[in-house]
Amino acid sequence: MNVNLQVSIGNLTLKNPVTVASGTFGYGEEYSEYFDISELGAVTVKSLTLQPRLGNIPPRIVETPAGMLNAIGLQNVGIENYLKYKLPFLRKQNCTIIANIYGTSIEEYVKLAEYLEKEGGADAIEMNLSCPNVHDARNKFKCPLIAQSPEWVEKYTSAVRSSVKLPLIVKLSPNITDITEPALSAERGGADGISIINTLLGMSINTHTRRPKLKNVVGGLSGPAIRPVALKMVWDVSRTVKIPVIGMGGICTTSDALEFIIAGARVVAVGSYLFRDPLAPIRIIQGLRDYCISNHLDDINNLVGSITVD
Amino acid sequence: MNKLHECLITLHNPVAPNHYRMVLQSKDIAGHSSPGQFLMLEISAGYYPFLRRPMSIERIFSDGVSILYKVCGEGTKILSTLSVGEKINVQGPLGNSFPIPKEYQQYLIIAGGIGVAPFPALVEKILNVRGVAPEIILAGKDYTHLLCEKDFRQMGCKTHLVTEDGSAGDMGLATDILKKLNITGPTIVYTCGPLPMIKNVHKICIERKWLCYASLEAEMACGEGVCLGCVVPAKIEVENEMMARVCKEGPIFDTQVILWEKIGE
Numbered sequence A: 001m002n003v004n005l006q007v008s009i010g011n012l013t014l015k016n017p018v019t020v021a022s023g024t025f026g027y028g029e030e031y032s033e034y035f036d037i038s039e040l041g042a043v044t045v046k047s048l049t050l051q052p053r054l055g056n057i058p059p060r061i062v063e064t065p066a067g068m069l070n071a072i073g074l075q076n077v078g079i080e081n082y083l084k085y086k087l088p089f090l091r092k093q094n095c096t097i098i099a100n101i102y103g104t105s106i107e108e109y110v111k112l113a114e115y116l117e118k119e120g121g122a123d124a125i126e127m128n129l130s131c132p133n134v135h136d137a138r139n140k141f142k143c144p145l146i147a148q149s150p151e152w153v154e155k156y157t158s159a160v161r162s163s164v165k166l167p168l169i170v171k172l173s174p175n176i177t178d179i180t181e182p183a184l185s186a187e188r189g190g191a192d193g194i195s196i197i198n199t200l201l202g203m204s205i206n207t208h209t210r211r212p213k214l215k216n217v218v219g220g221l222s223g224p225a226i227r228p229v230a231l232k233m234v235w236d237v238s239r240t241v242k243i244p245v246i247g248m249g250g251i252c253t254t255s256d257a258l259e260f261i262i263a264g265a266r267v268v269a270v271g272s273y274l275f276r277d278p279l280a281p282i283r284i285i286q287g288l289r290d291y292c293i294s295n296h297l298d299d300i301n302n303l304v305g306s307i308t309v310d
Numbered sequence B: 001m002n003k004l005h006e007c008l009i010t011l012h013n014p015v016a017p018n019h020y021r022m023v024l025q026s027k028d029i030a031g032h033s034s035p036g037q038f039l040m041l042e043i044s045a046g047y048y049p050f051l052r053r054p055m056s057i058e059r060i061f062s063d064g065v066s067i068l069y070k071v072c073g074e075g076t077k078i079l080s081t082l083s084v085g086e087k088i089n090v091q092g093p094l095g096n097s098f099p100i101p102k103e104y105q106q107y108l109i110i111a112g113g114i115g116v117a118p119f120p121a122l123v124e125k126i127l128n129v130r131g132v133a134p135e136i137i138l139a140g141k142d143y144t145h146l147l148c149e150k151d152f153r154q155m156g157c158k159t160h161l162v163t164e165d166g167s168a169g170d171m172g173l174a175t176d177i178l179k180k181l182n183i184t185g186p187t188i189v190y191t192c193g194p195l196p197m198i199k200n201v202h203k204i205c206i207e208r209k210w211l212c213y214a215s216l217e218a219e220m221a222c223g224e225g226v227c228l229g230c231v232v233p234a235k236i237e238v239e240n241e242m243m244a245r246v247c248k249e250g251p252i253f254d255t256q257v258i259l260w261e262k263i264g265e
Ligand SMILES: Cc1cc2nc3c(=O)[nH]c(=O)nc-3n(C[C@H](O)[C@H](O)[C@H](O)COP(=O)(O)OP(=O)(O)OC[C@H]3O[C@@H](n4cnc5c(N)ncnc54)[C@H](O)[C@@H]3O)c2cc1C
Pocket: A062, A063, B038, B049, B051, B052, B053, B054, B055, B056, B057, B067, B068, B069, B070, B071, B072, B073, B074, B075, B076, B077, B114, B117, B118, B216, B217, B218, B219, B220, B251
């Protein structure tokens, strides 16, 4: 049986609905030793900023029940080094590339997006409006994220939308009361897709030293621990907006990916679980095909949002 | 090369209170490993614990490798309950390895506690490629924490023992012995153990103008350089400060490139 696994975000077609979460796959080189990374629907790269960033002071990660906290602080090579040293490899592998960008102002996001488009650095842009790790929690216990303000989400999105033609994805934060509000704002701003979820804010304390285990005090929680939260947000958002949703948060197996797709995700991303099993995305692509065959589905798109609520 | 392996556990013995040696069968790992490299072990099939655990390669055999580990938390506790005949998923070998430059005639190893783990393989390699047995300072809290002593002696290494409580060898710290050693000429030092020890060894090496390589530890998630969780501040490219990944640029570092003043206690 021939199964169509192709899905679309805006005018971009992915050969299958499986990508990787930004920040868990570097720029593709390392895991290309494990599998042919062009088999992925897309490679989503680590957040890029205008200048290279050193990131936060270690310790940056702590293991937690069924997951982990991270406070990397957007360490990255910067847009120029990406274009010069990382992009050629990804292009040579024939990957579809989603470039995740992070700016500290509307102008920075616009610059990053225009630069990427001009240099052919991406097939789609993912705006990270939701990184929890770029604020020093010791000084500011309130860490405002753009994604927490529906008004700003619309402003940021429409500014980037009007400056580039590339498909535009907006990545939102679960650290909010009602995620459908910024999702609607992103859609109004002209986004072609919505990525959810980024990490949930959390912390962990060493009881011997009575100090936080992360130098940054707080970090972002990821892994299977957050999966039910992510799944519900995917369900909420995909019922609210018309644009495709890219679902992530603790996806490890085919069954996890299916839950997200049935809840309404058009695309799914594997994140932290790559650290346990670098081959997980490949297993999931095969698993989705097998599921479609055994359920007599000739197109995975028919599965998207197929949840029945009695 | 395939870096994911289902390995048969062919030996698993306690070697001291809370310390174990495990032999993992894999021709593939053995054939591609160099002293100083490490493995990421999948402790359980479920999500407890979620992450793999990094362990240095202790020795390299023709059809497998051994690890030497200390039980210090939940992950290593579960690891210690695995039996010979069971299989474990192993990722590796990972990271860089100890350089063994030619122009040095004297090789000195300084190991603190479980920090001895990567050194049996290094001694074998130095014996093989340079034909000399390194001199070793083996330090620990007490006599139960001095591991591999017999192995080193069998390989012909001059071995100095030192314990904090004096229950074996001299009483004191590794650096006390290091200061007293009468070594002249181009010397290269390899060290692994508690961070304060490594820092002090580094300082002494700077004074003596000895090259010093340390095997560093950091909390790791991926072990492959993608998560950027395991970094140390370093100056690897000239004039260019960076956050070096212990799992990729390391775990072995020339101690002069580490920005020690930026690492907390
Ligand atoms: C490159 C490298 C090589 C190592 N080689 C050895 C070895 O040969 N023998 C040995 O006994 N130990 C070694 N360690 C340390 C070993 O990985 C930890 O002791 C082990 O992960 C502890 O796990 P746990 O679940 O028992 O402890 P827990 O404290 O319950 O672990 C919680 C988390 O902290 C991490 N963690 C705890 N202690 C350390 C540590 N010292 N270094 C890095 N991460 C830590 C764990 O990986 C885990 O993610 C090495 C570490 C690194 C980075």
